[in-house]
Amino acid sequence: MLATMIMDLDHLLAKPIFDPLRCSIGYHPLHSFYAIPVYALLLLLPVTRIAAVGLLFHLFTDTVDCLWNFSHCHACYLNSRIYSLRKGMRKLLGRKVDD
Numbered sequence: 001m002l003a004t005m006i007m008d009l010d011h012l013l014a015k016p017i018f019d020p021l022r023c024s025i026g027y028h029p030l031h032s033f034y035a036i037p038v039y040a041l042l043l044l045l046p047v048t049r050i051a052a053v054g055l056l057f058h059l060f061t062d063t064v065d066c067l068w069n070f071s072h073c074h075a076c077y078l079n080s081r082i083y084s085l086r087k088g089m090r091k092l093l094g095r096k097v098d099d
């Protein structure tokens with residue numbers, strides 16, 4: 001489980017490396033919306049199940065951190081990949097996109 005904290009090494013690829021107002025979900029490669037389904041699929045294999053639980057729990061705690069941040073910073077929400085994904089999904093479903 002502690003080894004799943006290694007996934008935060010992808011923060012080293014970002015500039016700046018640490019931004020307290022940035023939501024890591026959808027931003028960093030190992031926190032991307034493409035990586036999340038892969039982690040979910042790892043749940044199916046007994047060998048990788050424990051690591052998958054750790055990775056998904058890591059993403060859950062990062063998401064809680066983002067939601068906490070968004071509650072204090074609306075601009076952070078509007079600049080996040082979570083907002084972009086939500087907006088794209090609403091467009092795709094033909095629903096009203098509000099800002």
Ligand SMILES: [Zn+2]
Pocket residue numbers: 007008024031058062
């Ligand atoms: Zn993280």
